[in-house]
Amino acid sequence: MKRKLGAVVVAAGKGSRMGTEESKQYLRLGNKPIIIHTLETFERMAEIDEIALVVGADDVERCRQWISEYGIRKVTSVVAGGNERQHSVYKGLAQLDVEYVLIHDGVRPFVRMDHARACFDEAVRSGAAVLAVPVKDTIKQVNESGVIQTTPDRRSLWAIQTPQAFRHSVVLAAHEQARKDGFIGTDDSMLVERLGIPVTVVEGDYTNIKITTPEDLDFAALLLKKRGEER
Template identity: 50%
Template sequence: MDAGVVIPAAGKGRRMGGPVSKQFLDLCGVPVLIRTLQVFLDHPAVSQTVLAVSPQEVDYVRDLLNRFRVPAGKVLVTPGGRERQDSVREGLKVLDREWVLVHDAVRPFITREQITTLLQQAEAGGAAVLAVPVKDTIKEVNSDGLVDGTPDRSRLWAVQTPQAFRRSLLVQAHEEGERTGLAATDDAMLVEALGAKVRVVEGDYSNLKLTTPEDMALAEAIWKMRSQ
């Protein structure tokens, strides 16, 4: 397969706090964004990488790539949008591969093997996502703070990234989402709205999305353990 990856990285991560965006935080000596990028740059099926970043941070990100010696031309930096969905859409305008992965900038623990399996499953059906079975009991809660119901946990999966799609399908899904005003929390939701089937590939609980300070402490522990 000849695949590309869009990494939306325009968010500020307000729940993390601190003076810089969470994708630029230090993870054992290297910014989270660089840690995340490296996995895709090393994968033989990924030939194009697009970073959709805040318009105010385009030059900063390009300098960061130079500082960490990311080979020139390996990563395209483009201005993102106000919301994650907007940033992915902007990234798709730049990416020109038949297959596309979409990955959170702050999930640095994705593995080469998971990317390979995900792409294989996407090739078989057009769309695939990484996910893990939910461990906790989930409650549906109404606006008054009262429980409305308890869904069957055996049918619930926590979705991760990357998510993989045929590019034409994902572009169509984003265009339709923009036309209808559908605000999706992930790209698979836009594809599902077209009526397309999305296959689930079991991922790993360590594929964390770094959102809070507690996540950063756990990430450092995971990175040190993997580096031993």
């Protein structure tokens, strides 16, 4: 019998916007690497049975060592990723034998467990769901010359986050179809949408930030301190 829920945590990117030699997911936040903070959140989720971690080929061994050092038991595989995030996710999906899967960015260490759980619950109900937050700012569509073309209604715009939750067979089929078509999407829900499958938005939290720049890292340190004070 398949396990109910697994997670693919993707941390194979290098990232240049952080301006550091070390990849952003391995930078220290508090007293441990960012990727460990992320994994610990999913480790604590009782619903999750197994985790596939996807990292750069040169980082597999040290991540295995950290997983052992920090006592993360649910990681059942650490695999090298591909050239694109999409390829890395596919490699992670191939490691799991579960009914449902959460796909999450390794550099989003502040996702709340109740929000990840709500995303999973919605995927069970409807087949596919993503965490997202309403856009706060006015958004303009601009042409190549920098001239505003349209102003979309902000009430219909959401900023998409992770985790994204799917029936495993559905998202795997979506990835396989994208590979067949040579299509690269910006997130996993985009691949599922291509199959004509509706994806439901579950409201998340603005603190579920993706750490990509030095400013993000500074904000993350403040969030970590606040969480410590609230415990």
